[in-house]
Amino acid sequence: MTTATQHAADTANPDQNGAAPLLEVRNLKVHFPVTKGLILQRRSGEIKAVDGVSLTVMPGETLGLVGESGSGKTTAGRAIVRLQEATAGQISLEGEDITNLSGARLRRARRKMGMVFQDPYGSLNPRMTAGSIVGEPLVIHKMHDNKRDYRQRIAELFSIVGLNPSMANRYPHEFSGGQRQRLGVARALAARPKLIVLDEPVSALDVSIQAQVINLLKELQQQFGLAYLFIAHDLSVVRHTSHRVAVMYLGKVVEIAPRDELYENPLHPYTQALLSAVPTPDPRLERERQRIVLQGDIPSPENPPTGCVFHTRCPVAAQDCSQYVPELREITPRHWVACIKTEGYGPYA
């Protein structure tokens, strides 16, 4: 297994087109220990939340990271902004290895990264005013000259995300869910980052508000040349926001491809099933559609299946699938798949 994943890590850097990637993640692993006993805590196992993920994000690009609950997409996102220690692997931002940075150097690296969290209620401190929430990164990174400059910058950030600057003195509970998520985006933008990790930024919002936030994020990307890592479970949202999409299952990336290629020509059986499970708001279309309904549940990450992690639910699984761990391979240009049943995958052993 080690040689296979190592090999995957060395080659699975899609999209190098000559330009230098903004973010490069190589063979990232995040394992959580499982302990038993109260006093003498014995390590009884490990949850491999992220198990060998390699991906790149180019400047100004949106990489969508999709998967179901427990697939490790959020943990991967948190590890990238260093909110979670990586067990193994390497994270580079603009060519600088940030995996083991600490103190002032980590703070400097974090200036280039913002994060927007899923829960618009839990991610804003209820005892801080909206203005001081948005301005906190400015204080931390000492990015303002004086009080006036600070207030001006906050007002500017409020207008950028479509909020009235006069609301800066209000508290989070006075804002609606959509407005709170705008505050979260304004905070992420404050330090003028190059990359923003968006962890399910719209899934807690009502549909009519979702579209507002999605459009805002797209406008901001164009305006400031931001790169996004867009983590979501909703495939239709990801399709509207991303340039490339990576699909995760049980801690592993099973497919990466440019958006249109992935949605029109999904190669991994899991991607195919996911796409077919998304209901479309059109009754006629829905009646004609044939669905692939996967059997069973997602296995526990504490005890993942041997071989290909998807083989227990896979409609096309063969005997070899339970023994061989498939690595990501480039099947057609820029389309990477980890499935030995894919046509053109080539020999494996």
Added chain:
Amino acid sequence: MGRGKPHPNRQQLPHSPRLLEPLPEKPDTHDHTQQHNRTHMVSTLQSDSGHLLEVHDLQTHFTTSDGVVKAVDGVSFHLDQGEVLGLVGESGCGKSVSALSIMRLIPNPPGEIVEGKVIFEGQDLLKVSEAQMRQVRGSRISMIFQEPMTSLTPVLSIGRQLRESLELHLNMTRQQAEGRAVELLDMVGIPDAARRVTDYPHQLSGGQRQRVMIAIAMSCTPKLLIADEATTALDVTIQAQILELMKDLTQQFGTAVIIITHNLGVVARYADRVNVMYAGKIRETGRADEIYENPKHPYTVGLLSSVPRLDVPADQKLEPIRGDVPNLMDLPEGCTFRDRCDWAVDRCAEDDPPLEEVTPGHSAACWEKHRVRAHAKAAAK
């Protein structure tokens, strides 16, 4: 569960079966396997008007320290036997409160059904005694809730929870109920049902818990099943499994379904008819095909063009509805959607438009309904 707000499901699962007067209508247990024609089903149980369920001018208000919230403000609709009705809208539109009102599960105080009729099989459920209502809940009308984590009690085995309604409503003995519980678990696709029947809810995954909820809900072959965001908390692949299961079982038993959801895709796939709710009122109602192809209320149009979907070009810009969902405590005069509407005219500020027919079976509450077009969708084609 526990102290504080009583969990709605509590009343569906009383802890000690008590002596009750005989059931008003013994469910027919022999026609389980018959396939029913879902829409044009004639039944002897129906009321004079021929509908299984009729809701007339339902109004449910909540009194809070800040004022009265009209969560449901004059809702009328009907449902035929075997029919699937979708109740769509965003949070706070009153879709869940409508369903809880039908079940009479509104906690009072603060809530109260102040007005209206809920006629089910010819009987007004708002007039019957609590004891009679208990015979309806879980037996003639069942409900599946959103949270698979909290709608089962964690201290009883799933078999025990399944037996409860069988013993209570179908007068089964313990042995009969035990056997039936295993059959039901098997029916909803729990592998190795005979062994799993002694499991407790925490031993099951979210999807399996929702399967158990469906087994309980279908155990007395109800005439009406209310699924309140039953699959919202589940992953897409599990959601697909649960929805297909619900569809198969309700079709097999001829059960009518009210699907409450904010997901327009789920409604498109499963509903025969759709009610679109906004701020406590039904704003548009009609056959699902009609609503999606030819929406006549600006809110429906807005909803449809604001969801990202897989069947339109990926670069097509989403057209969100501007503004925010209104505060129910402080609704504007006239049409409540006016502030967010592209078609609003002066009249909208004064009079609230009534729900009026556009074409037979398709009604919308909008003064400008004949002008409203699904422009976004037309552009996509």
